[in-house]
Amino acid sequence: MEEILRVENLRKTFQLSQKQQKLEHTREKKRVAVDGISFSAYRGEVFGLLGPNGAGKTTTLRILASLIRPDEGDAWVQGCSVCHEPGKVREKIGFLTSELKLEDFFTPNYLFDFFSQLHSVEPQVREQRKKELFHTFGIENFAEVKVANLSTGMKQKVSLVISIVHDPDFIIFDEPTNGLDVLTAKVVTDFLLDLKRRGKSILLSTHIFSLAESICDRVGIIINGKMILCDTLQQVTNGDTLENRFFQLYNAYAQETGGEQV
């Protein structure tokens, strides 16, 4: 098994602004979002980061995409360090989260070309790829419609397509089906499986257990910034459903730390 991602002891603390303290009813000045996370993902597999709201999934993925720097630890994407070679990491990955928006003014067609240029994709390759991807996601008819006038689902599909204009080997998706209707969500999950079939490696985060069960080869469960368990899906579920296993793990964790059980 070829290791495509190695994460070692990542730690990230945020300074809470006064506004945020009020918003979250807390007096703490700091928030440990990621608390010493380590794991590996392997080529050709889909790795799912699972966890409740605020567990630190998005923060972990943003560190891996080199958008923010960890306070401690490091991670390597195909051997390139996110701390020391962020430029190379950005060339190798496709990254999609709901907080990355497309400019309303432009059309999918224009944006595809624009981001292809930033990724140094050859024009002939670009046209070929655009045709395929727009077809897969049914964007053809909307290629010349401004993003502002697209539906939420269509916007999400365009964002997804834009994030992989350079045909990366390693793809990081934060909540890929969040806010999508079942039909659009299916198009996206089918596409993820198709990517896997074509040998791509995928790291995604979700709190939808059924999604994880249907496409992940390996899962890591994060609670409060800590990796509670990380193994293959089969090992983790061990005959039970993922949801039940999660509740067991969560209650065990709560007991240990004196938190509230569910």
Next chain:
Amino acid sequence: MNRKKSPGSGAGGRNVWTIMKKEFARFFGDKKLVFTTLLLPGLLIYAVYSFMGEGITRQFSPDEENPPVIYGENMPASVQTILDQTSLPWQETQDAEAVKEEIREKTADLLLVFPEDFDRQVEAYQTSEEPAPEIQIFFNSSQSSSQSAYTQIRELLDQYETGLANKFDVNRSQETGEPFDLATKEDTTAQVFSMLLPLLLMVFLFSGCMAVVPESIAGEKERGTIATLLVTPVRRWELAVGKILSLSIIALLSGISSFAGTILSLPKLMGAAADSMSASVYGISEYLLLLGLVLSTVLVLTALMAIISSFAKSVKEAGTAVTPLMIVVMFLAITSMMGGGPAQDVLLYMIPLYNTVQSMVSIFSLQYSMVCVGVAIVSNLICSVLLAYVVTRLFSSEKVMFTR
């Protein structure tokens, strides 16, 4: 556009052009934006200044269609002859009090009251011992036709009085066309322009930047579109330079539009003096210097505003945060109105933005030194490179780009 990947293009810099093209596509693709930032300022300034100019001219020229209503009591023959030479109509009156009431009510404009034997008294008047005969002029300053009739009559009578003494004449041959004002067309234009234009140009350039920079930087941050750029391999400096260059060019175009509006409407604004004023007194070299200067200035302004906008969480916040910069720029700009001509010390031309104002004063007054203007341009360029470096650092800072 070279679509083929040139050898060594991986070294970077190519994305600067890609970013610039996107900014241009965003701006020029939006007809409303182009109209409000590029065309409207020039058109508005032209319209407003022309309108103002016309208003001023009208105020100082007599109204041919509605001649003033002038009354005279005991009008002497000498003054009658003078009035008859002008287009001012008048009538004799015996009831001064009634006319005064009419003037108060604004139905009449002016009343001239002479002593009964005015001409004889004038003739008899020799020494300063006895009092001179008095003419009383009643008018109503709140009525513009009355005020202007007063000014005209006053001038005529003053001339008549001077003529009576006639010990000597000043500039009499002016009437025969001899020129006495020896100022050249260049001098007049240069003096007026060097007072007005540096201030106006700075205002135009600043508002040009204001129209595009906060929107493109704080706006992209606010809408989350800049994060989408930051996950691509585009280097932070490419993004900073691409943005600064393209936004500077757009701001420059907007500034030029306002400037053109000003230059074209200035003759109208200046009214009578317009004959001796023309932007054509400046040669191609002055305009080129000016262009270089303005471009280097716009780069500094754009970069400064980009820094401020990077910290802002929204376009609105950026707009507010830019106010102190505006005050500084306006303060520097009014140093051009303080007279005394441009700064002489070359060292002063190293201070960004201040050097722009002083260089503009020197160019418009046609007293510029190539060295000083050159120093100013180079200093502004160096300054904008340093500022672009700061913008690059800000784009790389997660605190600045991703703080909630």
